[in-house]
Amino acid sequence: MSAPQVISLGCRLNISESEQIRAMLAQERDLVVVNSCAVTSEAVRQTRQAIRRARRDNPAARLLVTGCATEVEREQLAAMPEVDGFVANTAKLDPRAWNVPAAVPAPQDRTRAFIAVQNGCDHACTFCIIPQGRGPSRSLTIAQVLAEVERHLEYGASEVVLTGVDVTSWGHDLPGNPPLGELVQAVLDTFPNLTRLRMSSLDGIEIDPLLFELFAGEQRLMPHLHLSLQHGHDLVLKRMKRRHLRHHAVDLVERLVALRPDLAVGADLIAGFPTETDDHHAANLSIVRDLRIVHGHIFPYSPRPGTPAARMPQVERETVKRRAAQLRAVATQTRDEWLASLVDKPHSVLAERDGTGYTPHFARVALPHGTTPGEILTVTPQRYENGLLQ
Template identity: 45%
Template sequence: MTSNHTPPKFTTLGCRLNAYETEAMKDLAKQAGVDNAVIINTCAVTQEAVRKARQEIRRLRRENPDAKVIVTGCAAQIDPDSFAAMEEVDTVIGNTEKMSPETWNGLGPNFIGESEPVQVNDIMSVTETAGHLIDGFGTRSRAYVQVQNGCDHRCTFCIIPYGRGNSRSVPAGVVVDQIKRLVQQGYNEVVLTGVDLTSWGGDLPGEPRLGDLVMRILRLTDVPRLRISSIDSIEADDNLMLAIASEPRLMPHLHLSLQHGDDLILKRMKRRHLRDDAIQFCEDARKLRPEITFGADIIAGFPTETDAHFENSLKLVDDCDLTWLHVFPYSVREGTPAAKIPNKVNGKLIKERAAKLRAAGDSRVQSHLAAQLGKTHQVLMESATMGRTEQFTEVQFEAAQPVGQIVRATITGTRGTQLLA
């Protein structure tokens, strides 16, 4: 295999945390002089995600026959041997190894024939996570900052803790320094990311909470807009609720890890909240911040789910006044407790229920869009003609705007899932 002296190519599959880690890997690979390589950062949240990862690996090998193919991410961490067995793959590295300079130094200019085919640790033994200082990524408007990794909870359907390990937090000072650096680079919005974001601080001295981190960021930095990604609403602390109520720089948009709307299914999922808890949280947050919008993850077709159970999920969309739905048809993940539960739901029925949930979500989006007509929003421009409101709604502009800037705009219409200005 010969080097073409070409920079490495990165492909990211899955969550925002993966996207953040890809940017860190780009820096590590550049510093190590990695050349003529293709790196695929995989996802394992569903069987479909794993299938797409394998499909992407094969495609990238066909397009880059002389490159070294390196596979990492959650799917690689959970099942490294199966990826190493693919003829298209040269090296498999774990989720901890991919963030290590030593790993990338070993894949540098002299890597040919010298790197181990599988470099994957015991993720459950990892007790720390590092906050990598990067200059941001994606558009020149929004950047993501990892504040937490792993998860201590074991929802019966979820394979991700086996790919990410136990919960561990990035110290607040490191997070603040990262955000200050991003603000200096010109970013107007920062999104806090993690696997189980509301568990941040539980492993740090004094056991601070996510709300403490949010208040500290807003106190010590000049970041114009701070956004939180997915949270477990049952773990929302007093300071987080205070920030929602009193901090205009904290965006009025939360994505909730709800998963279901029926108490019996929630118990079988080993979730820590009940239906009424979710509804109460949304009511409380809306009283504090009337303009807040909610997204949510909901699973359709969990084992033993009856029509009545499903109807409770469907009704939850209205009861919580959800706007942005991420609907997941239940996917069996071998190695999880749910995989052993009998009374699996028929695959066709799962698809039908998922379609009903998505239709309910589409209806909620249209209601939200209609309610914005005539309102004025502060829109963060992601491209010359498209930006997002404080509630993360897309806005399409007729005239070009400065990319990366926050512009004031009055909503004049809607088109599809977008607002017009």
């Protein structure tokens, strides 16, 4: 190999950071970087698997590991003979940590720009180890975010996505504690030519009044709300130490959809959390329908050593798998019904590099051969097949 290879596991923020690492290390040779994840025991297993595979495929390369697993599973990873070294998760975007020049690299993705406006987390959800891997919540200032947006737009990005570990906590550590809506408004006001601004996963209980108004009425803010929901039953939410209850999510979505009927709702849901009963699971299934969740991210619970949930009474693994499959089935049916309803209607679609593109509410559309990546075009799909509007 010659050019560096960056292998990314885990969340969207990790993927965004991997792109920055790839650009920063563009002049390096014979280097493999594994940007690890530690959100679950399964994620750590996949990290170790990725490290072993990378070494088999690149026996002569220098192999470095960064990401959350380097903070919470350092001893386990250090014992792997395939690993040559580590870069601290908090330093992985610092050129000095990689011993490369500090020049700002050109963005690699000129279609959609992921901008991490916040990192870390101050909360203590009982299933989550991420605060140990990424540290406390830290926010970019509005000026820093605007500079990043401007840089990506200069390189031709057609859509900007504001992302982070706990995006709705943005601003809590800044002077005056500005709400996230203030940042979103500043981006829209500063860049009137930015036609598509999208938010990554949000904690619904922390959506401030200004951000609510923007979701309800600002056409340049995409009608795509992804909630860090986790469960549909209040008792399980309390045992997770979430800060919302079921009715908070239902009320939020009902109010927004009443003002913006085309809003597409996504959510993270965990199946088989410790102590989950059949009734709890039924509430999880029903909230998919109640909120009309069309972008469902379903996770079977797996115990993460070092978290309070790992010490709670566990649900049998076969039951966890079965409940996850049932949740996926309901989410898939809800999504299929929604996508079928979009047929024979015109949609503004942002073209990707793989011959598909995405509508404002993140429905995936097949595009004509030869469409230029980054182009925004109007498409009227004639059918829905195999997960694609066509």
